[in-house]
Amino acid sequence: LDSTEANLIMTAWNKVKTQESDILYAIFKTYPDIQNKFPQFTGKDLDSIKGSAAFAVHATRIVSFMTQVFGLFGHDGTEPAMKTLMNEMGQNHKGRGVTKAQFNEFRTAFMTYMKSHSPFGDNVQTAFNKAFDTMYYVIFENL
Template sequence: MKPIILVIVSLSFAAASIMTAEQISIVQASFDEVKGDPVGILYACLKADPSIQEKFPQFAGKDLEVVKGTPEFKTHAKRIVGYSLKVIYELPDMERDVDTFVASHKPRGITHEQLDNFRAGFVTYMKAHTDFAKSESAWGASLDNFFGMIKSKM
Protein backbone atom coordinates (compact mmCIF):
# COMPACT_ATOMS: atom_id res chain seq x y z
CA MET A 1 0.00 0.00 0.00
CA LYS A 2 1.31 3.47 -0.84
CA PRO A 3 2.29 5.64 2.15
CA ILE A 4 -0.31 8.33 1.42
CA ILE A 5 -3.09 5.73 1.34
CA LEU A 6 -1.91 4.38 4.69
CA VAL A 7 -2.16 7.89 6.14
CA ILE A 8 -5.67 8.37 4.70
CA VAL A 9 -6.81 5.00 6.02
CA SER A 10 -5.32 5.71 9.44
CA LEU A 11 -6.96 9.13 9.59
CA SER A 12 -10.29 7.67 8.50
CA PHE A 13 -10.19 5.02 11.21
CA ALA A 14 -9.18 7.61 13.80
CA ALA A 15 -12.01 9.90 12.69
CA ALA A 16 -14.52 7.04 12.84
CA SER A 17 -13.50 6.26 16.38
CA ILE A 18 -14.04 9.83 17.57
CA MET A 19 -17.73 9.96 16.83
CA THR A 20 -19.43 10.73 20.09
CA ALA A 21 -22.13 8.57 21.59
CA GLU A 22 -24.52 11.49 21.06
CA GLN A 23 -23.68 11.73 17.34
CA ILE A 24 -24.18 7.99 16.94
CA SER A 25 -27.52 8.16 18.72
CA ILE A 26 -28.66 11.07 16.54
CA VAL A 27 -27.73 9.24 13.31
CA GLN A 28 -29.48 6.08 14.44
CA ALA A 29 -32.64 7.92 15.51
CA SER A 30 -32.93 9.90 12.29
CA PHE A 31 -32.37 6.82 10.12
CA ASP A 32 -35.04 5.01 12.13
CA GLU A 33 -37.46 7.67 10.84
CA VAL A 34 -36.90 6.65 7.20
CA LYS A 35 -35.79 3.03 7.22
CA GLY A 36 -39.33 1.98 6.32
CA ASP A 37 -39.02 3.63 2.89
CA PRO A 38 -36.22 1.71 1.18
CA VAL A 39 -37.65 2.34 -2.29
CA GLY A 40 -37.71 6.11 -1.70
CA ILE A 41 -34.15 6.10 -0.40
CA LEU A 42 -32.72 4.10 -3.31
CA TYR A 43 -34.78 6.08 -5.81
CA ALA A 44 -33.36 9.38 -4.47
CA CYS A 45 -29.82 8.05 -4.67
CA LEU A 46 -30.18 6.79 -8.25
CA LYS A 47 -32.00 9.96 -9.30
CA ALA A 48 -29.00 11.99 -8.09
CA ASP A 49 -26.77 10.35 -10.69
CA PRO A 50 -28.26 8.20 -13.47
CA SER A 51 -24.84 6.62 -14.10
CA ILE A 52 -25.18 4.84 -10.76
CA GLN A 53 -28.27 3.03 -12.05
CA GLU A 54 -26.14 1.60 -14.84
CA LYS A 55 -24.06 -0.24 -12.21
CA PHE A 56 -27.14 -2.31 -11.32
CA PRO A 57 -27.45 -4.84 -14.18
CA GLN A 58 -31.15 -5.49 -13.49
CA PHE A 59 -31.93 -1.73 -13.78
CA ALA A 60 -29.43 -0.61 -16.42
CA GLY A 61 -30.94 1.13 -19.42
CA LYS A 62 -34.44 1.19 -17.92
CA ASP A 63 -36.62 4.13 -16.99
CA LEU A 64 -36.11 4.78 -13.27
CA GLU A 65 -39.69 5.97 -12.92
CA VAL A 66 -40.91 2.56 -14.11
CA VAL A 67 -38.24 0.46 -12.39
CA LYS A 68 -38.91 1.93 -8.95
CA GLY A 69 -42.31 0.23 -8.87
CA THR A 70 -41.00 -3.27 -9.57
CA PRO A 71 -40.58 -6.07 -7.03
CA GLU A 72 -36.90 -6.34 -8.03
CA PHE A 73 -36.28 -2.70 -7.15
CA LYS A 74 -38.07 -3.10 -3.83
CA THR A 75 -36.01 -6.19 -3.00
CA HIS A 76 -32.74 -4.47 -3.85
CA ALA A 77 -33.74 -1.33 -1.97
CA LYS A 78 -34.50 -3.42 1.13
CA ARG A 79 -31.08 -5.04 0.83
CA ILE A 80 -29.37 -1.64 0.67
CA VAL A 81 -31.33 -0.24 3.60
CA GLY A 82 -30.65 -3.43 5.58
CA TYR A 83 -26.94 -3.02 4.94
CA SER A 84 -27.17 0.65 5.91
CA LEU A 85 -28.89 -0.29 9.17
CA LYS A 86 -26.08 -2.72 9.92
CA VAL A 87 -23.47 0.01 9.37
CA ILE A 88 -25.41 2.57 11.40
CA TYR A 89 -25.99 0.26 14.34
CA GLU A 90 -22.33 -0.77 14.41
CA LEU A 91 -21.06 2.82 14.59
CA PRO A 92 -18.34 3.82 15.07
CA ASP A 93 -16.84 0.43 14.13
CA MET A 94 -17.39 0.30 10.40
CA GLU A 95 -14.16 -1.19 9.07
CA ARG A 96 -15.65 -4.63 8.37
CA ASP A 97 -18.67 -3.04 6.68
CA VAL A 98 -16.42 -0.87 4.54
CA ASP A 99 -14.38 -3.91 3.51
CA THR A 100 -17.58 -5.73 2.53
CA PHE A 101 -18.76 -2.74 0.51
CA VAL A 102 -15.43 -2.32 -1.27
CA ALA A 103 -15.20 -6.03 -2.08
CA SER A 104 -18.55 -5.98 -3.82
CA HIS A 105 -18.39 -2.52 -5.43
CA LYS A 106 -14.79 -2.06 -6.55
CA PRO A 107 -15.08 -4.79 -9.23
CA ARG A 108 -18.10 -2.94 -10.66
CA GLY A 109 -15.99 0.14 -11.34
CA ILE A 110 -17.80 2.48 -8.95
CA THR A 111 -16.12 5.89 -9.08
CA HIS A 112 -15.49 8.39 -6.31
CA GLU A 113 -17.81 10.79 -8.13
CA GLN A 114 -20.60 8.20 -8.09
CA LEU A 115 -20.05 7.66 -4.36
CA ASP A 116 -20.30 11.43 -3.83
CA ASN A 117 -23.47 11.60 -5.90
CA PHE A 118 -25.03 8.62 -4.10
CA ARG A 119 -24.27 10.40 -0.83
CA ALA A 120 -25.79 13.63 -2.14
CA GLY A 121 -28.94 11.78 -3.16
CA PHE A 122 -29.18 10.22 0.29
CA VAL A 123 -28.72 13.60 2.00
CA THR A 124 -31.36 15.14 -0.28
CA TYR A 125 -33.74 12.36 0.72
CA MET A 126 -32.99 12.85 4.41
CA LYS A 127 -33.53 16.61 4.16
CA ALA A 128 -36.94 16.02 2.59
CA HIS A 129 -38.07 13.33 5.05
CA THR A 130 -36.56 14.24 8.42
CA ASP A 131 -35.68 17.30 10.47
CA PHE A 132 -32.21 17.04 8.99
CA ALA A 133 -31.00 20.33 10.44
CA LYS A 134 -30.95 18.67 13.88
CA SER A 135 -28.88 15.73 12.66
CA GLU A 136 -26.81 17.26 9.86
CA SER A 137 -23.59 17.56 11.85
CA ALA A 138 -23.80 13.97 13.13
CA TRP A 139 -24.65 12.66 9.66
CA GLY A 140 -21.77 14.67 8.21
CA ALA A 141 -19.31 12.99 10.58
CA SER A 142 -20.75 9.55 9.89
CA LEU A 143 -20.88 9.93 6.11
CA ASP A 144 -17.44 11.57 5.96
CA ASN A 145 -16.02 8.59 7.84
CA PHE A 146 -17.84 5.93 5.85
CA PHE A 147 -17.23 7.34 2.39
CA GLY A 148 -13.69 8.44 3.28
CA MET A 149 -12.80 4.91 4.30
CA ILE A 150 -14.38 3.51 1.14
CA LYS A 151 -12.56 5.94 -1.13
CA SER A 152 -9.24 5.16 0.52
CA LYS A 153 -9.71 1.50 -0.44
CA MET A 154 -11.11 1.92 -3.94
Protein backbone atom coordinates in the same frame (compact mmCIF):
# COMPACT_ATOMS: atom_id res chain seq x y z
CA LEU B 1 -18.86 9.78 16.82
CA ASP B 2 -20.03 10.06 20.38
CA SER B 3 -23.23 8.46 21.60
CA THR B 4 -25.20 11.72 21.26
CA GLU B 5 -24.27 11.96 17.59
CA ALA B 6 -25.00 8.28 17.05
CA ASN B 7 -28.45 8.76 18.59
CA LEU B 8 -29.17 11.76 16.35
CA ILE B 9 -28.38 9.62 13.33
CA MET B 10 -30.54 6.74 14.48
CA THR B 11 -33.50 9.00 15.32
CA ALA B 12 -33.40 10.60 11.86
CA TRP B 13 -32.76 7.26 10.13
CA ASN B 14 -35.60 5.49 11.98
CA LYS B 15 -38.02 7.99 10.42
CA VAL B 16 -37.07 7.13 6.83
CA LYS B 17 -35.73 3.59 6.83
CA THR B 18 -39.07 2.05 5.89
CA GLN B 19 -39.08 4.14 2.69
CA GLU B 20 -36.58 1.83 0.97
CA SER B 21 -37.83 2.13 -2.60
CA ASP B 22 -38.38 5.89 -2.35
CA ILE B 23 -34.80 6.39 -1.17
CA LEU B 24 -33.34 4.34 -4.03
CA TYR B 25 -35.69 6.05 -6.48
CA ALA B 26 -34.48 9.50 -5.36
CA ILE B 27 -30.84 8.45 -5.79
CA PHE B 28 -31.38 6.97 -9.28
CA LYS B 29 -33.53 9.91 -10.35
CA THR B 30 -30.83 12.46 -9.50
CA TYR B 31 -27.91 10.30 -10.69
CA PRO B 32 -28.90 7.96 -13.55
CA ASP B 33 -25.23 6.94 -13.88
CA ILE B 34 -25.67 5.07 -10.58
CA GLN B 35 -28.77 3.26 -11.88
CA ASN B 36 -26.87 2.32 -15.02
CA LYS B 37 -24.23 0.43 -13.03
CA PHE B 38 -26.89 -2.14 -12.12
CA PRO B 39 -27.06 -4.71 -14.93
CA GLN B 40 -30.73 -5.44 -14.19
CA PHE B 41 -31.68 -1.73 -14.34
CA THR B 42 -29.39 -0.33 -17.04
CA GLY B 43 -31.21 1.91 -19.51
CA LYS B 44 -34.65 1.11 -18.07
CA ASP B 45 -37.33 3.66 -17.33
CA LEU B 46 -37.06 4.44 -13.62
CA ASP B 47 -40.77 4.88 -13.05
CA SER B 48 -41.54 1.51 -14.52
CA ILE B 49 -38.92 -0.41 -12.51
CA LYS B 50 -39.67 1.34 -9.22
CA GLY B 51 -42.52 -1.04 -8.31
CA SER B 52 -40.68 -4.21 -9.32
CA ALA B 53 -39.55 -6.95 -6.95
CA ALA B 54 -35.93 -6.56 -8.09
CA PHE B 55 -36.04 -2.88 -7.18
CA ALA B 56 -37.52 -3.57 -3.74
CA VAL B 57 -34.95 -6.29 -3.06
CA HIS B 58 -32.03 -4.04 -3.82
CA ALA B 59 -33.48 -1.05 -1.96
CA THR B 60 -33.96 -3.25 1.11
CA ARG B 61 -30.38 -4.54 0.88
CA ILE B 62 -28.95 -1.05 0.93
CA VAL B 63 -31.22 0.16 3.71
CA SER B 64 -30.53 -2.90 5.90
CA PHE B 65 -26.82 -2.42 5.37
CA MET B 66 -27.04 1.20 6.42
CA THR B 67 -29.04 0.28 9.52
CA GLN B 68 -26.32 -2.20 10.42
CA VAL B 69 -23.53 0.35 9.89
CA PHE B 70 -25.25 3.25 11.66
CA GLY B 71 -25.88 0.88 14.58
CA LEU B 72 -22.14 0.48 15.08
CA PHE B 73 -21.49 4.17 15.70
CA GLY B 74 -21.35 5.47 19.25
CA HIS B 75 -20.37 2.15 20.85
CA ASP B 76 -16.97 1.11 22.16
CA GLY B 77 -15.11 -1.64 20.37
CA THR B 78 -17.02 -1.53 17.08
CA GLU B 79 -14.20 -0.06 15.00
CA PRO B 80 -12.85 -3.40 13.71
CA ALA B 81 -16.34 -4.49 12.64
CA MET B 82 -16.89 -1.18 10.89
CA LYS B 83 -13.57 -1.44 9.06
CA THR B 84 -14.25 -5.00 7.95
CA LEU B 85 -17.70 -4.13 6.61
CA MET B 86 -16.42 -1.07 4.75
CA ASN B 87 -13.44 -2.91 3.28
CA GLU B 88 -15.73 -5.69 2.03
CA MET B 89 -18.18 -3.28 0.49
CA GLY B 90 -15.33 -1.26 -1.01
CA GLN B 91 -13.93 -4.39 -2.65
CA ASN B 92 -17.36 -5.56 -3.89
CA HIS B 93 -18.07 -2.18 -5.41
CA LYS B 94 -14.61 -1.77 -6.88
CA GLY B 95 -15.25 -5.04 -8.69
CA ARG B 96 -18.38 -3.50 -10.18
CA GLY B 97 -16.52 -0.42 -11.38
CA VAL B 98 -18.18 1.99 -8.96
CA THR B 99 -16.15 5.23 -8.66
CA LYS B 100 -15.44 7.63 -5.82
CA ALA B 101 -17.39 10.26 -7.72
CA GLN B 102 -20.43 7.95 -7.71
CA PHE B 103 -20.08 7.30 -4.00
CA ASN B 104 -20.04 11.06 -3.49
CA GLU B 105 -23.15 11.41 -5.67
CA PHE B 106 -24.85 8.75 -3.56
CA ARG B 107 -23.94 10.70 -0.42
CA THR B 108 -25.34 13.94 -1.83
CA ALA B 109 -28.63 12.36 -2.92
CA PHE B 110 -28.95 10.44 0.34
CA MET B 111 -28.47 13.59 2.43
CA THR B 112 -30.94 15.55 0.30
CA TYR B 113 -33.49 12.79 0.92
CA MET B 114 -32.82 12.74 4.65
CA LYS B 115 -33.16 16.50 4.95
CA SER B 116 -36.54 16.58 3.29
CA HIS B 117 -37.99 13.50 5.04
CA SER B 118 -36.87 13.78 8.66
CA PRO B 119 -36.45 16.60 11.15
CA PHE B 120 -33.00 17.91 10.39
CA GLY B 121 -30.90 20.45 12.30
CA ASP B 122 -27.24 21.42 12.04
CA ASN B 123 -26.31 18.92 14.73
CA VAL B 124 -27.89 16.07 12.75
CA GLN B 125 -26.09 17.24 9.61
CA THR B 126 -22.77 17.30 11.47
CA ALA B 127 -23.32 13.80 12.82
CA PHE B 128 -24.13 12.42 9.34
CA ASN B 129 -21.11 14.20 7.85
CA LYS B 130 -18.88 12.49 10.40
CA ALA B 131 -20.50 9.13 9.73
CA PHE B 132 -20.03 9.38 5.96
CA ASP B 133 -16.46 10.66 6.35
CA THR B 134 -15.67 7.66 8.55
CA MET B 135 -17.31 5.16 6.17
CA TYR B 136 -15.90 6.65 2.98
CA TYR B 137 -12.37 6.96 4.36
CA VAL B 138 -12.19 3.16 4.51
CA ILE B 139 -14.20 2.48 1.33
CA PHE B 140 -12.06 4.87 -0.75
CA GLU B 141 -8.86 3.09 0.26
CA ASN B 142 -10.28 0.12 -1.65
CA LEU B 143 -11.37 1.84 -4.86
